[in-house]
Amino acid sequence: MYDYIIIGAGSAGCVLASRLSEDPSVKVLLLEAGGRDTRKEIHIPLAFSKLFKGPCDWTYFTEPEAQLGNRSLFWPRGKVLGGSSSINAMIYIRGNRADYDCWRDLGNPGWGYDDVLPLFMKSENQEHGASEYHGAAGPLRVSDLRTVNPLSSAFVAAGQESGFARNHDFNGASQEGFGFYQVTQSNGRRHSAAAAFLHPAKARKNLTVKTDAHVFGIYFEGKRAAIVSFQEGSGSRQERAEREIILCAGAIGSPQLLMLSGVGPAAHLRHFDVPVVCDLPGVGANLQDHPCTGVVYECTKPVSLASAESFSNLVRYIISKKGPLTSNVAESGAFIRTSAAGPVPDLQFHFGVGYFVDHGFRQIKGHAFTLGPTLLHPHSRGEIKLRSSNPLDAPSIRANYLADPRDMDVLLEGVKLSRALAATKAFAPYCGSALHPGPAAKDDQALRAHIAQYTETLYHPVGTCKMGHDAAAVVDSELRVHGVEGLRVVDASIMPAVVGGNTNAPTIMIAEKAAEMIKGRAGMRPADTYAGSLQSR
Numbered sequence: 001m002y003d004y005i006i007i008g009a010g011s012a013g014c015v016l017a018s019r020l021s022e023d024p025s026v027k028v029l030l031l032e033a034g035g036r037d038t039r040k041e042i043h044i045p046l047a048f049s050k051l052f053k054g055p056c057d058w059t060y061f062t063e064p065e066a067q068l069g070n071r072s073l074f075w076p077r078g079k080v081l082g083g084s085s086s087i088n089a090m091i092y093i094r095g096n097r098a099d100y101d102c103w104r105d106l107g108n109p110g111w112g113y114d115d116v117l118p119l120f121m122k123s124e125n126q127e128h129g130a131s132e133y134h135g136a137a138g139p140l141r142v143s144d145l146r147t148v149n150p151l152s153s154a155f156v157a158a159g160q161e162s163g164f165a166r167n168h169d170f171n172g173a174s175q176e177g178f179g180f181y182q183v184t185q186s187n188g189r190r191h192s193a194a195a196a197f198l199h200p201a202k203a204r205k206n207l208t209v210k211t212d213a214h215v216f217g218i219y220f221e222g223k224r225a226a227i228v229s230f231q232e233g234s235g236s237r238q239e240r241a242e243r244e245i246i247l248c249a250g251a252i253g254s255p256q257l258l259m260l261s262g263v264g265p266a267a268h269l270r271h272f273d274v275p276v277v278c279d280l281p282g283v284g285a286n287l288q289d290h291p292c293t294g295v296v297y298e299c300t301k302p303v304s305l306a307s308a309e310s311f312s313n314l315v316r317y318i319i320s321k322k323g324p325l326t327s328n329v330a331e332s333g334a335f336i337r338t339s340a341a342g343p344v345p346d347l348q349f350h351f352g353v354g355y356f357v358d359h360g361f362r363q364i365k366g367h368a369f370t371l372g373p374t375l376l377h378p379h380s381r382g383e384i385k386l387r388s389s390n391p392l393d394a395p396s397i398r399a400n401y402l403a404d405p406r407d408m409d410v411l412l413e414g415v416k417l418s419r420a421l422a423a424t425k426a427f428a429p430y431c432g433s434a435l436h437p438g439p440a441a442k443d444d445q446a447l448r449a450h451i452a453q454y455t456e457t458l459y460h461p462v463g464t465c466k467m468g469h470d471a472a473a474v475v476d477s478e479l480r481v482h483g484v485e486g487l488r489v490v491d492a493s494i495m496p497a498v499v500g501g502n503t504n505a506p507t508i509m510i511a512e513k514a515a516e517m518i519k520g521r522a523g524m525r526p527a528d529t530y531a532g533s534l535q536s537r
């Protein structure tokens, strides 16, 4: 008998399992389809792309994307304890104040920036200590990179040379400008949600963690979510939740499981002979992601990460946890406003210290660097649909990238700016010939063709079980699924609009907030919160 059954041990699920099991009087079961997080590639930061298409990855592909040359894009998602936080690029970014104020203004009280800042700080163990914007007593280590590549510094200098501001803290007072990313690393090792939240809690007697436990569906008694069915060995097993079932299966898994369980667009469910428990048209809709276009240059000095995997670097890593193996590839970046932007940045840069094309699967001889302009606020919307009623089949993913022409325009400006940055004095010691797009791509038409050919996901799908109160909303502002009882969704899928930045820290914040709501502590006075207690010290 469990009080809470949590489905998915990813960024959100690990936080929730840890926070709910702080109360020894409740029993928590955490179910994860993937295995334990023991592979060394999880823990050595630079190795993350070696996990792609392996046993720790769901290895999804989108449907052919009409605006991207009908390519089916590879979408890695973590299938292991820690979920995508065990295979991600570790950048710690919260987004813009306006993102959360927007969620609040869409009818979600308690989700404005001033409401959620204390929750970001509650999770955080900031290397630089506590401050107005940062916490230092939380479980999640947020660190500077231990070794910075000279190309990353050249990128930041190129931004300053081009007249942009230098930003020393993207998560502080202002998001705009060029700077270095902080990373979720502890002592040069990845600090996933599993490492930060789950492993320290695993010895608790009231927390049971089952890996290799693919959840097949949720059974309802009337409108109440009561029982979870999951894989155990070669068979299946069922467990009952006395209080709540909490879906943390991510932006692809959560809508898929809702639909398989009879909660979703009724006609679509009937098409697959799934009995309808609740007709919720918004399940799987509103899919948003950050598309990123690689702009790649040859590097004339042998300084990129191409030579990172040497014996001496491995020894250096083992002995001191320093050197290029601690790199997260995208060490520096920027948030800027293009000509189409309002008051907040609409373009982010991820500067890749190497030839980062096709998720690292394509390589060249020699050295290169990659500027990655990334669209922050897409107007295009995609969807997740069932492909069959078999829970082991991947769902259909239609990202619909750049379906709205305004999205292409922002990326086009980003590609042009990338070229201007590469042409600065700061890059002069390193910049060789332009590889993609090559020098022959002179006009907008050629650059649009480059965007169609080289745009990939920046791995931030969200929004498929959106929070709100309109007809397309799936959960209310306490993350309870509309129209049924005893069921919440707590993960990146609840974002009504994607945040202007990377999505791991925001997802962890969502889970922190959900834990407080579930424990009945929502609406506390600021003095009772972590931030309040810091202030009163």
Ligand SMILES: Cc1cc2nc3c(=O)[nH]c(=O)nc-3n(C[C@H](O)[C@H](O)[C@H](O)COP(=O)(O)OP(=O)(O)OC[C@H]3O[C@@H](n4cnc5c(N)ncnc54)[C@H](O)[C@@H]3O)c2cc1C
Pocket: 007, 008, 009, 010, 011, 012, 013, 031, 032, 033, 034, 076, 077, 078, 079, 080, 081, 082, 083, 084, 085, 087, 088, 089, 090, 091, 092, 093, 213, 214, 215, 216, 248, 249, 250, 251, 253, 254, 257, 458, 459, 460, 461, 491, 492, 493, 502, 503, 504, 505, 507
């Ligand atoms: C390659 C990559 C790089 C990224 N880089 C960054 C970055 O640098 N910074 C950043 O902020 N964000 C980054 N992200 C995004 C960030 O990691 C995600 O937004 C975040 O982890 C999402 O958390 P989640 O809890 O919603 O989902 P996940 O962390 O994906 O967790 C979902 C969990 O549910 C499990 N699950 C799914 N279906 C089932 C089922 N049927 N039964 C049982 N379990 C199931 C999954 O196996 C998984 O463990 C990256 C993501 C990827 C994939």
